[in-house]
Amino acid sequence: MSLLQNKSVLIVGLGLIGGSVARGLRSGGLCRAIYACGRDERPLQQAQADGVIDEWSTDLKSIAVKADVILICVPTLTVRRVFEDLKGVVSDTTILTDAASVKGSVVEDFQAVFGNECGQFVPAHPIAGSEQTGYLASNTKLFMGRKVILTPLANTDRTALLVVTQLWQALGALVNEMHVDTHDAVLAATSHLPHLLAFSLVNTLAHEKQTEDIFRYAAGGFAGFTRIASSDPVMWRDIFLANGPATVAVLDAYVQELGSMRDAIVAGDGDLLRSRFQSAKDARDSFVRKHFSNGNGVETYGHSNQIVPAQKVVPVLTIDGPGGSGKGTISARIAQTLGWHYLDSGALYRLLGLAARRAGVSTGDEALLLPLIERMRIRFGPDQGAIWLDDEEVSSELRTETSGAAASEVAVHPAVRQALLELQHDFRQMPGLVADGRDMGTVVFPDAQLKIYLTASVEERANRRYKQLIAKGIDVNLSDLFVDITARDERDSSRAASPLRPADDALLIDTTEIGIEQVVALVLDLIRQRYLST
Ligand code: C5P
Numbered sequence: 345m346s347l348l349q350n351k352s353v354l355i356v357g358l359g360l361i362g363g364s365v366a367r368g369l370r371s372g373g374l375c376r377a378i379y380a381c382g383r384d385e386r387p388l389q390q391a392q393a394d395g396v397i398d399e400w401s402t403d404l405k406s407i408a409v410k411a412d413v414i415l416i417c418v419p420t421l422t423v424r425r426v427f428e429d430l431k432g433v434v435s436d437t438t439i440l441t442d443a444a445s446v447k448g449s450v451v452e453d454f455q456a457v458f459g460n461e462c463g464q465f466v467p468a469h470p471i472a473g474s475e476q477t478g479y480l481a482s483n484t485k486l487f488m489g490r491k492v493i494l495t496p497l498a499n500t501d502r503t504a505l506l507v508v509t510q511l512w513q514a515l516g517a518l519v520n521e522m523h524v525d526t527h528d529a530v531l532a533a534t535s536h537l538p539h540l541l542a543f544s545l546v547n548t549l550a551h552e553k554q555t556e557d558i559f560r561y562a563a564g565g566f567a568g569f570t571r572i573a574s575s576d577p578v579m580w581r582d583i584f585l586a587n588g589p590a591t592v593a594v595l596d597a598y599v600q601e602l603g604s605m606r607d608a609i610v611a612g613d614g615d616l617l618r619s620r621f622q623s624a625k626d627a628r629d630s631f632v633r634k635h636f637s638n639g640n641g642v643e644t645y646g647h648s649n650q651i652v653p654a655q656k657v658v659p660v661l662t663i664d665g666p667g668g669s670g671k672g673t674i675s676a677r678i679a680q681t682l683g684w685h686y687l688d689s690g691a692l693y694r695l696l697g698l699a700a701r702r703a704g705v706s707t708g709d710e711a712l713l714l715p716l717i718e719r720m721r722i723r724f725g726p727d728q729g730a731i732w733l734d735d736e737e738v739s740s741e742l743r744t745e746t747s748g749a750a751a752s753e754v755a756v757h758p759a760v761r762q763a764l765l766e767l768q769h770d771f772r773q774m775p776g777l778v779a780d781g782r783d784m785g786t787v788v789f790p791d792a793q794l795k796i797y798l799t800a801s802v803e804e805r806a807n808r809r810y811k812q813l814i815a816k817g818i819d820v821n822l823s824d825l826f827v828d829i830t831a832r833d834e835r836d837s838s839r840a841a842s843p844l845r846p847a848d849d850a851l852l853i854d855t856t857e858i859g860i861e862q863v864v865a866l867v868l869d870l871i872r873q874r875y876l877s878t
Contacts, residue, residue: 346514347507352377354411355397356404356426358387361443361470362417363482366396368515371484381407387479404429408438413507416442420582424453431457439504441466441511445473445531445579447495447524449586463501466508467524469493470517471535477576488516491683495524496872506865509681520683521872532590537598539580540591542573659684659776660791661871662784665798666833666844667748668805670855670863674798675780677864682778682871687771688724689781689788690751692764694742695722695733697750707753710760717763745813745820745828752832758841761787782836785847794870797846798863800856805829 353369355362358380366378380388380397381404388400401407408414408430416426423444430440444450447467454465472490492512496505509519522530584591601620608616661678663671672688679686697707699720705712723732731739741747754760761783768788771777779788785795800808806826813820836844846852851870855863 346374346510347503348375348413348510348514351375351412351507352379352410353413353415353511354379354381354407356381356414356416357418357422358382358391358397358400358479359417360473360477360479360481360486362415363387363391363396363479364472364484364486365415365417365443365511365515366391367482367484368487369511370396372514374511374514375413377410379407379411391479405433408433411438413439413441413511415511416440416444418444419576419579420444420446420449420586422582423450424457427454427457436464438464439466439501439507440464441468441504441508443468443470444586445469445535445583446528446586447493448528451495451497451524461499463497463499464504465497466500466504467495467497468508468512469495469527469531470512472517473575477579485516487512490517492517492519493527494519494521495527496521497524502865502869506861518683519681521681521868528587528590529593532587533594536583536587536591537594539572539575540584540595541598542570543580546570546573658772658774659793660772660789661776661778661867662789662792662795662847662850663778663780663798663867664782664784664786664796664844664846664850666782666800666805666836667829668808669798669800670808670860671780671798673860674863674867675778677860678867678871679778681864681868682776684776684778685771685773687768687777687779687781687784689764689768689779689784691724691731691742692722692767693751693755694747695720695731695738696754696760696764697747698733698738698741700754701750707750710757713754713757713760714763717760722767744818745825748832749828752835755782756835756839756841761841782844783842785850786845787842790847794867795847795850796867797850797852799852799854802826802830802833804856 353365353375355366355378358366362380362382366380369375369378377399378397380391380400381402382388382400383402385402388397388402391397392400399407399410404426411434414430414434416423418426423442427440434440440454442450442465444467447469451465451467454462454467458465470487470490470492472487472492494505494508512519605617605620607613608620661684663675663678665671667690672690675688676686678684696713696717699705699716700707700713703716705716707713721732721734725731729739730737731742765788768779771779772789777789779792781788785792785797803826806822806829809825809829810820810822813825833844853863853866
């Protein structure tokens with residue numbers, strides 16, 4: 345059950361973001377009660393009439409005492425005043441979070457008011473704005489598939505972090521974590537600068553004599569590029585005041601680039617212009633291909649916002665272990681939370697097993713398996729669920745026990761493992777990779793920064809598998825599963841090539857008696873310590 349379920353949530357500032365959170369929470373029945381607070385009574389009354397909130401007040405102190413979680417959705421520079429009003433009113437266990445677009449200044453404000461020790465604040469930034477504003481523009485699905493960046497501090501309370509993560513995930517968002525400074529630098533470049541350019545382009549053109557014509561005939565590029573100039577002026581004033589140094593740094597670089605384009609135009613230097621345009625096109629095309637294509641070469645940019653860690657080396661987290669140890673679920677969950685790529689290496693062996701069966705090739709015939717690897721056309725869906733082999737969706741077929749057994753038979757051949765190595769290395773891309781398998785930490789990514797090895801008793805693993813299959817309506821026998829799993833363990837551990845074993849520097853976690861949530865929280869904590877709190 346979600347930790348949010350029995351909590352009451354107070355939203356301070358019921359505009360586009362706050363209103364959309366309230367609507368999403370209400371329509372999903374995600375928490376016990378929803379309260380709202382703001383200066384203007386009209387949206388509050390409207391929200392209550394809509395059944396979106398249970399109670400409202402324009403007096404923050406009186407309503408804050410009732411809340412377990414307080415989400416502050418006011419302009420960045422107003423957040424401090426809200427903290428000041430809440431100080432001394434909220435209890436030690438009340439979770440505070442926000443939705444401001446700049447995180448450094450908000451964290452400073454929090455620490456100035458509550459002190460450096462308090463760990464109840466979880467800074468958050470939903471990247472889901474719109475040029476529309478106000479409660480009336482809010483909608484239930486605003487956060488579906490959008491990124492929410494959390495910038496927890498070294499002392500942020502783990503439960504508070506989990507509650508806020510679950511809140512955004514329940515609204516359909518993809519939650520990433522980032523160091524607060526990285527967030528502000530990345531957002532200065534990807535969001536703040538473009539807004540500044542849109543505002544200034546519209547201002548420039550609005551003063552031209554032929555303004556009416558410009559706007560009347562404006563289409564495509566102009567309309568798209570300047571759409572964000574219709575955004576809320578107060579919100580954007582605050583963002584530039586709060587994130588001044590980071591935005592000025594990227595603005596200076598931009599002005600310099602613009603200056604060199606201007607010089608080239610004045611000098612009639614077509615070669616230079618063409619080469620600058622070409623380099624921009626190449627950079628963007630390769631960036632889109634790498635991070636925002638759905639596997640069919642179709643651009644998905646604009647639907648998601650990838651995050652970039654501070655490190656130059658692409659970070660890898662390896663999660664190895666036997667089948668049923670929970671590594672698949674845990675790895676996918678961690679990859680989703682961090683916005684990292686996910687490699688399900690077992691799926692590659694399962695795909696080869698399936699391709700072999702379809703081609704009538706024996707799983708024991710190493711020489712005939714190799715050309716099959718060359719020929720297989722594999723595609724993974726964006727959300728770690730769907731897998732295609734030669735244009736056919738084979739996800740369900742891959743998960744059967746027969747496919748698992750065939751996978752472990754093809755996986756014993758050293759040449760097969762070698763042939764699949766490069767494919768696995770290709771998954772290592774920014775902003776990071778979670779790799780799950782048997783030999784991720786020992787052979788495929790021996791230089792991974794963090795290695796986990798999950799185990800669980802055979803009984804427990806057979807039990808988990810049994811429940812999974814029964815839930816899918818597949819008729820199985822528990823004792824047969826026990827025998828299959830033991831045989832697969834034996835084959836995986838005793839083979840000469842890359843046997844199943846923990847890397848020397850792996851952290852061992854026995855999941856027999858602990859839940860998925862706890863392991864995910866523990867591993868995220870380790871990653872945070874390693875990457876995000878430096
Ligand atoms: O993890 P999954 O159950 O999908 O893996 C299926 C089989 O593929 C394993 O039993 C193992 O034999 C093989 N495998 C492997 N090396 C990996 C991942 C899976 O040998 N890295």
